Amino acid sequence: MALDPAYLTYPKRTKGMDHALYSWSSLFDRPPVAWPDGKSVATWMMVSLEWFPITPSDTPFRAPGHMQTAYPDFRHYTARDYGTRVGFYRLLDAFAKVGVKVSVAVNAAIAERYPSIVADIVAEGHEIIAHSTDMNGTIASGLDEGVERDLILRSLDTLERIAGVRPRGWHSIARSQSFNTPRLLVEAGVDYMCDWVNDELPYRFDTDAGSLINLPLNHELADRQILVAQQHSVDSYAQQIGDAHDWLTAEAARFGGRVLPLHLTPYIMGLPYRIDAFEGLLADLAGRSGNWFARGDQIVDAAAIP
Amino acid sequence: MREGQADPGLYDFRPYRDRAKIQWPGGKSVAVWVSPNIEFYELDPPANPHRKSWAKPHPDVVGYAHRDYGNRVGHYRLAEVMERYGFRGSVSLSVAMCQHCPEIIDQVNALGWEFFSHGVYNTRYSYGMDEAQERALIEDAIKTVRDATGQTIKGWLAPALTHTPRTLDLIAEYGLTYTCDLYHDDQPGPVHVANGKLISMPYSLEVNDHYGFSVYNMSPRDYADTLIRQYDRLAAEGAASGTVMCIPLHAYLIGQPHRIGPFEEVLRHIAADGRAWITRSGDIADHFLAHDYDAAVQDAARYIGEAR
Numbered sequence: 139m140a141l142d143p144a145y146l147t148y149p150k151r152t153k154g155m156d157h158a159l160y161s162w163s164s165l166f167d168r169p170p171v172a173w174p175d176g177k178s179v180a181t182w183m184m185v186s187l188e189w190f191p192i193t194p195s196d197t198p199f200r201a202p203g204h205m206q207t208a209y210p211d212f213r214h215y216t217a218r219d220y221g222t223r224v225g226f227y228r229l230l231d232a233f234a235k236v237g238v239k240v241s242v243a244v245n246a247a248i249a250e251r252y253p254s255i256v257a258d259i260v261a262e263g264h265e266i267i268a269h270s271t272d273m274n275g276t277i278a279s280g281l282d283e284g285v286e287r288d289l290i291l292r293s294l295d296t297l298e299r300i301a302g303v304r305p306r307g308w309h310s311i312a313r314s315q316s317f318n319t320p321r322l323l324v325e326a327g328v329d330y331m332c333d334w335v336n337d338e339l340p341y342r343f344d345t346d347a348g349s350l351i352n353l354p355l356n357h358e359l360a361d362r363q364i365l366v367a368q369q370h371s372v373d374s375y376a377q378q379i380g381d382a383h384d385w386l387t388a389e390a391a392r393f394g395g396r397v398l399p400l401h402l403t404p405y406i407m408g409l410p411y412r413i414d415a416f417e418g419l420l421a422d423l424a425g426r427s428g429n430w431f432a433r434g435d436q437i438v439d440a441a442a443i444p
Numbered sequence: 445m446r447e448g449q450a451d452p453g454l455y456d457f458r459p460y461r462d463r464a465k466i467q468w469p470g471g472k473s474v475a476v477w478v479s480p481n482i483e484f485y486e487l488d489p490p491a492n493p494h495r496k497s498w499a500k501p502h503p504d505v506v507g508y509a510h511r512d513y514g515n516r517v518g519h520y521r522l523a524e525v526m527e528r529y530g531f532r533g534s535v536s537l538s539v540a541m542c543q544h545c546p547e548i549i550d551q552v553n554a555l556g557w558e559f560f561s562h563g564v565y566n567t568r569y570s571y572g573m574d575e576a577q578e579r580a581l582i583e584d585a586i587k588t589v590r591d592a593t594g595q596t597i598k599g600w601l602a603p604a605l606t607h608t609p610r611t612l613d614l615i616a617e618y619g620l621t622y623t624c625d626l627y628h629d630d631q632p633g634p635v636h637v638a639n640g641k642l643i644s645m646p647y648s649l650e651v652n653d654h655y656g657f658s659v660y661n662m663s664p665r666d667y668a669d670t671l672i673r674q675y676d677r678l679a680a681e682g683a684a685s686g687t688v689m690c691i692p693l694h695a696y697l698i699g700q701p702h703r704i705g706p707f708e709e710v711l712r713h714i715a716a717d718g719r720a721w722i723t724r725s726g727d728i729a730d731h732f733l734a735h736d737y738d739a740a741v742q743d744a745a746r747y748i749g750e751a752r
Contacts, residue, residue: 140574145490146581148564151543155512157487162545165517198501279501315505336509337516338701357506358700368661378664382701398701 160343170394171441178390178428180437183240184355185402188273189247190218195274198281201311204273218405225408232417236424241434243269243309246296256301265433267307268293279316290326307434321345330438338397340441351438360401372412376419387428447609455635456744464739466686472721473682475728479692481536483566484544485511494571511696518699529711534725536562536601539585542592553593558724561585563603570606582618598726616640622729630687632732633740645725646688653697668706672713679719
């Protein structure tokens with residue numbers, strides 16, 4: 139028994155990455171990024187606002203947080219809806235208390251079904267990032283290119299029609315892309331995406347149709363990862379984020395501006411027993427002199443990646 | 445190993461309480477080595493019939509990008525805090541990193557870190573290889589590291605912990621002296637091989653950051669506390685026995701901004717304690733082979749034939 143001889147050949151074993159999507163680069167060996175007013179750490183909050191059909195699709199895969207029981211899954215359908223009706227408004231109020239502007243990754247279905255939410259987001263100065271159509275709109279290799287293109291354009295067009303402004307950013311469900319996704323996003327006019335978690339600053343991503351920016355949205359710091367997957371308490375979450383902010387602040391003094399991305403989920407963070415600790419965290423961060431709460435588009439613009 | 449038999453015959457029974465003491469240099473009680481895994485995972489690797497590379501269809505964006513974060517961000521944080529407290533790394537290396545990212549290899553080679561082989565890529569598995577293919581893999585690792593760093597590798601940690609029944613015999617035949625793939629002890633010990641002399645080097649899955657964060661779901665501070673407890677106990681026991689503590693790490697995990705600060709406190713604790721021989725795996729292997737190997741064989745000999 140032996141493996142196919144091709145298994146021991148390495149055609150992409152050369153300097154740099156094993157693909158042409160982006161170049162290797164050390165975070166610590168780049169021209170320093172300067173945030174407005176000499177701030178050290180851009181704390182970027184990104185809320186995912188999602189609508190889960192009670193009829194889940196597994197093509198190409200079932201989204202995280204989607205239905206789990208046999209049909210009809212009232213439990214998960216309504217618990218996700220809780221986030222949209224209640225939790226999200228708790229978060230909006232928490233942001234308003236400290237005067238923070240955030241990014242909201244919105245399913246097009248949310249805008250179509252609940253235009254008042256979109257109006258509230260826009261009126262309060264938050265940014266809308268396109269987040270597919272609904273939670274059946276997942277992307278992975280194998281998805282027909284035409285279907286994927288249509289999904290991206292329907293998401294952008296719907297959000298533009300209802301919000302009055304075309305989203306500049308894109309966030310895939312579960313950060314999952316096909317090999318076509320970055321190119322399709324460029325062709326759709328998207329400036330930046332928030333899917334690749336390999337860095338802590340925005341960087342340039344290449345496709346056959348031109349380039350766009352990837353703004354990394356750290357999944358390890360997401361409420362889903364820390365509170366749900368790892369099952370830590372919200373107090374531990376707040377401590378971990380505080381520790382991260384401390385570390386990045388010290389680094390910024392030597393290497394230039396840093397980004398602390400906080401990915402938030404209304405049905406996870408927006409619960410009564412968690413929101414006080416989250417508000418405490420926001421107050422803590424707001425009191426730090428080097429902190430800059432920023433939307434994704436502000437970070438991309440301020441970083442001015444060539 | 446004895447292929448196909450219930451007992452693979454890797455080593456002899458040798459209970460912890462009845463052994464010759466290992467005397468580490470300087471009268472230290474515990475040999476501490478830090479093992480950053482410096483790995484390259486491929487975006488679109490070929491399929492191995494025995495194990496899937498990625499959970500999702502390629503590109504597995506989060507899986508790939510998370511690992512890539514280690515080589516762009518986390519590595520530099522880890523290397524700096526190690527240097528600050530006098531820890532040189534013993535690198536479990538995907539040797540293709542010598543081609544893909546010589547910047548990192550040159551940096552840590554200059555810092556005096558040791559390299560041992562962790563395969564070519566962490567997305568190429570040894571399962572299913574025939575002997576010629578496995579020899580090619582070992583020869584590739586030896587040559588690649590030698591060409592890139594001038595070092596001759598002494599150790600092996602199988603790529604993604606994938607082995608064949610021949611692996612240990614072959615690495616010993618090629619002159620490697622230690623394997624990090626066996627988890628039966630807190631001290632080094634002889635391993636049975638067809639030719640040459642091979643020892644097991646205590647690595648650890650239990651205090652590996654992958655287990656800490658992804659299996660046991662520890663918070664950063666809980667993981668740091670775990671490492672300090674592991675150290676304190678092994679340092680105390682080592683006064684009588686001579687122990688080894690390995691801290692196996694992945695920069696994509698430990699180098700995250702919420703984790704590196706608590707981890708730094710672990711290195712501060714160990715460096716300040718005074719009971720640790722802070723060293724590299726190859727140095728531990730050299731010392732054990734020169735001073736302790738024969739005594740360990742004699743210890744084991746007392747139990748050979750006791751089975752009834």
